[in-house]
Amino acid sequence: MQFKEIVGHQSIKNHLINSVKKNRVSHAQLFLGPEGSGSLALALAYAQYINCEDKQEEDSCGLCPSCRKYEKLIHPDLHFSYPFFAKGKDETATTYMNEWRKTFLTNPYLGLNYWREQLDSGNKQANINIAEAHDIIKKLSLKSFEAEYKVLIMWLPEYLDTQGNALLKLIEEPPEKTLFLLVAENQDKIINTIISRTQLVKINKLQHEEMNNYLISEKRLDPKRAKEISFIADGNIQEALNLLNEHGESETFSMLVNWLRFIVTDNGKELISLTEDKLSKLGRENQKSFLLYTINMMRQIILMQQGLKNLVFLQEEELAFVEKFSGLFQFEQLEEAIDILERTHYGIERNGNAKILFLDLSLQLVLLFKYQTFPTRRDSII
Structure with missing residues (x-):
């Protein structure tokens, strides 16, 4: 070496x-x-x-x-x-x-x-x-x-x-x-x-730019795909390799946007459909990567909310989404959302039932974002 x-x-x-x-x-x-x-x-x-x-x-x-x-x-x-x-x-x-x-x-x-x-x-x-x-x-x-x-x-x-x-x-x-x-x-x-x-x-x-360059030059990814994987992996090449092995055509961002839209509007029918038909069928590594992507996106929203736009490295649609979302919710809500997401990630990692975990996660985020009710650990099955 x-x-x-x-x-x-x-x-x-x-x-x-x-x-x-x-x-x-x-x-x-x-x-x-x-x-x-x-x-x-x-x-x-x-x-x-x-x-x-x-x-x-x-x-x-x-x-x-x-x-x-x-x-x-x-x-x-x-x-x-x-x-x-x-x-x-x-x-x-x-x-x-x-x-x-x-x-x-x-x-x-x-x-x-x-x-x-x-x-x-x-x-x-x-x-x-x-x-x-x-x-x-x-x-x-x-x-x-x-x-x-x-x-x-x-x-x-x-x-x-x-x-x-x-x-x-x-x-x-x-x-x-x-x-x-x-x-x-x-x-x-x-x-x-x-x-x-x-x-x-x-x-x-690793810095995002270093990871991005590695995926483009060594793994022959197109820049858009490399940028998404770099964002999810967050400096972890092992995680990036897991994503390469598991992912097909990527739709992580659009899935996240739809999921959050159903959450903040408390659209129970569509939320259950998305949870059962897509999120629960992604496969364990893809489920983990979706949660990591969402966690990282929440952290970018917090940076934007706190006036640290210079530290937000997103572009185009993702940047526009972060700018809009940062004005809708309080810091405490975003912080609690990250905690709930991390606990769900742990549950998936421990081979928990994905359908139950994602539905529970979705309902907790409905309480948090739609009704501004902070769930406690006793409210959750995680």
Whole structure:
């Protein structure tokens, strides 16, 4: 993985490259960024650059023996750790290494749900178990085979839990030329004793323009379609890929407008028809994307309402809709609507009954927008 293959994050790339040039490579670093931002890919590109035998000014060479092995994830001094769904207490990440290589090389922006889909996980919980912690200690206690640095990339240390205490001494006082790169999405779920021993590399979500350009140039989408997916995915390439796999011809905006029109006019017949005939039949990923699109649109309305039009990046019909809608409702109503939408999204994600969830959502929004009645959680089945 080379830096040039990763979408956006030029300032982060420059920072990582300069840390190598100035010989300021911290032995334990925490790459913290949201799902689909490319944080895992950045960590791998960084490790490849560190061990490249012919470093270029702005990237690894991609041609030396080290880079060739890194590109295939087969370098003997490159180790991975990640959550898996153990069938036995003695299983480690190495058990699933072939699946991991195939998955990452197919999609370096993967999220945990995507990784789960590649494995026969059943209802098992993701975990990095104590056997994996002991295996890491064993692997990193050995001398390097051929590279200057031994590298461990741990994806989602949030799933390490208390087993991480077994690694504390190794992280704090590692063998010479040993590099820990932890790639996380939620800092609050990582045990503090690990955070305190790492140097933070903060990675923000991708900008809409970066995502838009990626979808047009790499996925060959027309600009209108790319703009819509960029808006829904909101910086998450994994979510954008989900949308590409699930969506047919897009009608998200027109469906949203019709749905909200039926809500604010309390048109029960049309509302039930739309819920049962369209929303409930979209498929789970499309339902989630519709809700994310609506949530993002509500946030754009709030920005417009608060006089922050310069932060609203919509154009044409969507911009006109946001401008009109922002004058109709109070901030508190919009804020409550977002909360209701997020809870419905969670219900869909947990495989709830879509017809019931969307009808309940619609009725709550009728109360909120038409009658200015704020539903409570007890009013909802969610």
